[in-house]
Amino acid sequence: MALINCPECKAAISDSAFKCPSCGHQVKKPKRTLFGKIVKIVFILFNLLMIYSIFAGMGASGDVINNAASDAERAGAALGAGMGAMMLGILWVVGDIIIGTLVFLTRPKA
CATH class of the missing domain: 1.10.287 (Helix Hairpins)
Incomplete structure (x- = not known):
């Protein structure tokens, strides 16, 4: 599991996450x-x-x-x-x- 930055709030999130846990921005579409x-x-x-x-x-x-x-x-x-x-x-x-x-x-x- 690698960490990437959320494009919205720049928080470190998992690359398998669909939404940022900090701001709720949708990173990937299911x-x-x-x-x-x-x-x-x-x-x-x-x-x-x-x-x-x-x-x-x-x-x-x-x-x-x-x-x-x-x-x-x-x-x-x-x-x-x-x-x-x-x-x-x-x-x-x-x-x-x-x-x-x-x-x-x-x-x-x-």
Whole structure:
């Protein structure tokens, strides 16, 4: 363990310290662990997948509704699209709560 000088108050502090014990100046920024980085990337990819799924599903259902032969087919496609969007929304919220909690729990601590 080597001693360095705090850039703010010039007190001698450990080179592994995140904050100066004298003045509280942040010397080093804490870093996320590998598992924390993976969880954060999974959170971002999950949200991108959900956004893509919503737009792809709505686009595909729009094609079916516009090309349907009868009113019953249009109504069925609209109902199915609404139910699918609702299920994706529920999955999105639950997934974000679970993965978001993991992101929060793996955040870097000083």
